[in-house]
Amino acid sequence: MATPTIRQIRAYTVRGGGGDYHDQSGAHWIDDHVSTPMAKYPNYRASRRSFGINVLGSLVVEVEASDGTVGFAVTTGGEPAAWIVENHLARFIEGAKVTDIELMWDQMYNATLYYGRKGLVINTISGVDLALWDLLGKVRQEPVFHLLGGAVRDELQFYATGARPDLAKEMGFIGGKMALHHGPAEGEEGLRKNLEILTDMRAKVGPDFWLMQDCWMSLDVNYATKFATRAWHEAGLKWIEEALSPDDYWGYSELRRNLPRGMLCTTGEHEATRWGFRLLLDMNCCDIIQPDVGWCGGVTELIKISALADAHGVLVVPHGSSVYSYHFVITRHNSPFAEFLMMHPVPDQVVPMFTPLLLEEPVPTKGRLKLPETPGFGVRLNPECKLHRPYTH
Incomplete structure (x- = not known):
């Protein structure tokens, strides 16, 4: 059997928990007077949401193979990360074999070096990478830990x-x-x-x-x-x-x-x-x-x-x-x-x-x-x- 290739990658956002587990509403221990780098400012001391810890929301990445199998993953990144996936990273994913994860990672990383290296861009690459592992496991009918x-x-x-x-x-x-x-x-x-x-x-x-x-x-x-x-x-x-x-x-x-x-x-x-x-x-x-x-x-x-x-x-x-x-x-x-x-x-x-x-x-x-x-x-x-x-x- 020929190894499936990746037909399409899609990036979605969603609010309320999920990959961005800080995106909570109402009273929650995770947002209750937690010491942060912003706590030196009294206005931002009582709540992490006050300085925007939840502004990004969740990123959901789907990768669909040529045989119709769909892998996905969730992380933090929201709309900025979705833009990076759709407008930059997609070119390194679509058309590749589902087994070529190391190649895809290297291309995504090196292509974003000039504005990436850490933070939001690596979050985004992480979400894509996890979706690719999920897809490979589903194609092979094995859990990722195998x-x-x-x-x-x-x-x-x-x-x-x-x-x-x-x-x-x-x-x-x-x-x-x-x-x-x-x-x-x-x-x-x-x-x-x-x-x-x-x-x-x-x-x-x-x-x-x-x-x-x-x-x-x-x-x-x-x-x-x-x-x-x-x-x-x-x-x-x-x-x-x-x-x-x-x-x-x-x-x-x-x-x-x-x-x-x-x-x-x-x-x-x-x-x-x-x-x-x-x-x-x-x-x-x-x-x-x-x-x-x-x-x-x-x-x-x-x-x-x-x-x-x-x-x-x-x-x-x-x-x-x-x-x-x-x-x-x-x-x-x-x-x-x-x-x-x-x-x-x-x-x-x-x-x-x-x-x-x-x-x-x-x-x-x-x-x-x-x-x-x-x-x-x-x-x-x-x-x-x-x-x-x-x-x-």
């Missing part, structure tokens, strides 16, 4: 990110990560409040449950060092995550040296490509890297990032991204567990991360998940979510 070499363990185990690690413990997760609420601009009072929240949660979960703190790029080296040191001694904090600007490799290297022995420094959620992660690894910036497969370059690039990390003795625990990271983590020895974003507003129950956009999205039970053998990434688009195709080619 294409990546097969599972190295029977099931995934998870820690939970949300506002209630105590509830996460009851649900069977191995740990809980909270968002930091108060940044350096709120001074000693903010630092005290941060430590009070953490020590209160430690009292609720007991001494052995993992507690981690997500600082979302909002601290400086001195504040991060002071907070981490006290958090280690007062609350047994397991790791401090993304404490600094993703461009401050020198600061991360210093912070890691400053941390109490035994505490982990983690980052990489907003890093991209093997070259960005090479800097983190070569400069000994962290103990765990956390690439988001929907933002770092897709599965094709995550394979290379993971190999680099393995050679440096650094773990890879991808940021969120649901099935797109699950299919990767299950195939890698240096990815021993995964993150689950608790997208329920409280959160007091487990709901699919990309709700309501994806159907049949698997969720962990008692902190564990056995991946189904469904072709591709094993999910479908919810027909009740109205897609908009703002551009055509």
Whole structure:
């Protein structure tokens, strides 16, 4: 049988959750006084939506093969990303064999170097890449994790990110990560409040449950060092995550040296490509890297990032991204567990991360998940979510 080629690529936008999980309405823990780089401005401190964290919305990429098979993926990017797909990247996808994923990635990346390299453009390339892996899995009638070499363990185990690690413990997760609420601009009072929240949660979960703190790029080296040191001694904090600007490799290297022995420094959620992660690894910036497969370059690039990390003795625990990271983590020895974003507003129950956009999205039970053998990434688009195709080619 001849290998199918790609007949068409299409890019859609959709609002309300989905790939852009910050695109929430109403009260939600993910938007409740979380420390950010904008928190130094009082007007933008209480809500991340106030400074526009949800302005892009979700990007949905569909790729249709010559045999009629359709693959798709979702990520963040919205209308600007849809324009890039339809007006620039389509030429490298349409007409290519469904197996030529490495070639398509290289052409997309090099053709956008002059305005890309990171951020929105790599998000967009990631969405296309994930759709191509979904398509290949469906053409071959295999789950993506089979294409990546097969599972190295029977099931995934998870820690939970949300506002209630105590509830996460009851649900069977191995740990809980909270968002930091108060940044350096709120001074000693903010630092005290941060430590009070953490020590209160430690009292609720007991001494052995993992507690981690997500600082979302909002601290400086001195504040991060002071907070981490006290958090280690007062609350047994397991790791401090993304404490600094993703461009401050020198600061991360210093912070890691400053941390109490035994505490982990983690980052990489907003890093991209093997070259960005090479800097983190070569400069000994962290103990765990956390690439988001929907933002770092897709599965094709995550394979290379993971190999680099393995050679440096650094773990890879991808940021969120649901099935797109699950299919990767299950195939890698240096990815021993995964993150689950608790997208329920409280959160007091487990709901699919990309709700309501994806159907049949698997969720962990008692902190564990056995991946189904469904072709591709094993999910479908919810027909009740109205897609908009703002551009055509």
